[in-house]
Amino acid sequence: MTITEPLTPSAAAAERAAAEHRWTPRLWGVLAVLCAVLFLDGLDVSMVGVALPSIGAELGLSTTSLQWIVNGYVLGYGGLLLLGGRTADLLGRRRVFLIALGVFTVASLIGGLVDDGTLLIATRFVKGLAAAFTAPTAMSILTTTFPEGPARNRALSIFTVFGASGYSSGLILGGLLTSLGWRWTFLVPVPLALAALIAGIFLIPRDKAAAEGGHDLIGAVTLVGGMLLAVYAVVTAPQRGFDLFTAGITVLAVLLLVTFVLAENRVRHPLVRLSIFRIGSIVRANASMVALMGSYVSFQFMMTLYLQDVLHWTPLRMALALLPAGLLVAFSSPFMGRLIDRHGTAPLIVAAMTSLSAGYLWFLATAGSRPGYLITVLPAMLLLGGGFAFGFSSIMAQATDGIDDSEQGLASGLVQSSGQVGTALVLAVVTGLIASATTAASGGFTPFRPGVNLVTGVAVAGLVLNLVALAAARARSRRPAPATAL
Numbered sequence: 001m002t003i004t005e006p007l008t009p010s011a012a013a014a015e016r017a018a019a020e021h022r023w024t025p026r027l028w029g030v031l032a033v034l035c036a037v038l039f040l041d042g043l044d045v046s047m048v049g050v051a052l053p054s055i056g057a058e059l060g061l062s063t064t065s066l067q068w069i070v071n072g073y074v075l076g077y078g079g080l081l082l083l084g085g086r087t088a089d090l091l092g093r094r095r096v097f098l099i100a101l102g103v104f105t106v107a108s109l110i111g112g113l114v115d116d117g118t119l120l121i122a123t124r125f126v127k128g129l130a131a132a133f134t135a136p137t138a139m140s141i142l143t144t145t146f147p148e149g150p151a152r153n154r155a156l157s158i159f160t161v162f163g164a165s166g167y168s169s170g171l172i173l174g175g176l177l178t179s180l181g182w183r184w185t186f187l188v189p190v191p192l193a194l195a196a197l198i199a200g201i202f203l204i205p206r207d208k209a210a211a212e213g214g215h216d217l218i219g220a221v222t223l224v225g226g227m228l229l230a231v232y233a234v235v236t237a238p239q240r241g242f243d244l245f246t247a248g249i250t251v252l253a254v255l256l257l258v259t260f261v262l263a264e265n266r267v268r269h270p271l272v273r274l275s276i277f278r279i280g281s282i283v284r285a286n287a288s289m290v291a292l293m294g295s296y297v298s299f300q301f302m303m304t305l306y307l308q309d310v311l312h313w314t315p316l317r318m319a320l321a322l323l324p325a326g327l328l329v330a331f332s333s334p335f336m337g338r339l340i341d342r343h344g345t346a347p348l349i350v351a352a353m354t355s356l357s358a359g360y361l362w363f364l365a366t367a368g369s370r371p372g373y374l375i376t377v378l379p380a381m382l383l384l385g386g387g388f389a390f391g392f393s394s395i396m397a398q399a400t401d402g403i404d405d406s407e408q409g410l411a412s413g414l415v416q417s418s419g420q421v422g423t424a425l426v427l428a429v430v431t432g433l434i435a436s437a438t439t440a441a442s443g444g445f446t447p448f449r450p451g452v453n454l455v456t457g458v459a460v461a462g463l464v465l466n467l468v469a470l471a472a473a474r475a476r477s478r479r480p481a482p483a484t485a486l
């Protein structure tokens with residue numbers, strides 16, 4: 001008879017850690033489905049952006065109408081992200097994820113078949129609505145499937161790789177597929193989304209709806225109405241200007257969101273627990289996501305315009321020029337989980353904001369009136385890629401750490417909403433600055449400089465916020481413990 005010696009605490013901890021690293025095939029399958037959906041989101045956004053000129057030429061869309069192919073998606077996505085994450089918490093993550101992914105698949109198929117610009121914009125809005133449910137639900141499935149710590153950090157780093165790879169692949173595929181016909185940019189994601197849907201049905205474990213909550217009708221109506229109107233005002237302001245209509249929409253959005261806040265403090269089961277905003281790390285994570293996504297996406301938007309409209313590069317050549325940032329994210333993100341385990345999220349977010357700020361400052365310092373690719377654009381894109389690689393996984397981990405499983409969808413939806421709304425806001429201001437500068441400047445890079453100045457300021461603000469928080473945390477850790485009275 002063999003007597004098994006009891007494990008020491010250190011041996012037990014080592015065994016648990018080893019078990020965390022041994023993921024089952026089904027666990028890998030769940031992660032693959034979630035990564036595929038994030039990959040499709042990035043792929044769709046970048047491919048459609050490259051195809052816009054061809055879409056406008058074939059369907060006879062004006063520049064204003066053409067912008068709504070992008071803005072329609074942003075409106076649905078940014079307007080319902082927060083509700084999408086909380087709905088998954090209340091109704092069941094698996095159910096919400098699969099339904100939304102099915103809607104996304106059908107809308108993609110219809111978008112590739114329509115011959116009317118209005119219908120195309122409508123399908124983009126529906127796809128944005130669907131993504132508003134799939135994106136935070138995928139994050140909450142990930143954070144509830146993989147326990148907080150090394151396993152979750154490792155999963156998040158892999159998750160980030162697929163997001164960056166989707167966006168980078170979309171730039172290249174968009175250039176290639178547009179040469180065959182813009183409809184292929186809508187149709188190619190369909191079989192991929194369908195495969196993810198079928199795999200998700202078999203692999204994602206069933207979960208139960210929340211035992212209580214979900215009865216906050218006033219909160220749901222005011223949140224959706226307020227967010228939709230707020231995002232609509234942001235994305236239309238550059239074209240309309242801040243006229244009476246835009247002012248009215250903005251005021252109505254503010255009133256609805258204020259009503260939402262008041263209602264959440266009074267109902268028994270609020271849609272959003274407002275006390276979550278008392279957690280300093282979550283507030284910083286959301287502000288950091290605004291700085292990261294708002295500056296990064298807006299800068300790439302300006303580079304797209306500059307390289308194609310000013311330098312007259314082809315879409316494929318432009319995509320290859322911006323590709324190094326995406327490749328850097330894709331190759332470095334797998335190591336982010338280990339770095340988060342070793343150093344924590346706060347130092348990595350500071351490193352990310354430092355790299356972003358350095359990239360924009362380098363661009364401004366070397367651009368002159370006609371930036372060169374090797375001297376200016378390439379080094380800036382590498383620094384921005386490094387900033388995104390360090391920042392995205394770290395911010396997502398910080399935004400969901402310490403949150404109960406019942407509110408993981410809320411936390412995920414909140415930080416992704418911050419990224420989307422922040423992107424829409426910064427991009428709207430950047431677009432306005434470019435339009436104003438174009439009328440007053442001679443050309444070249446000059447009209448884009450005010451926009452680059454703005455994104456630089458946004459990144460530096462994110463850096464300062466996180467530096468102050470990190471310095472304060474380290475100062476508290478160095479304070480001697482209070483003496484215990486005998």
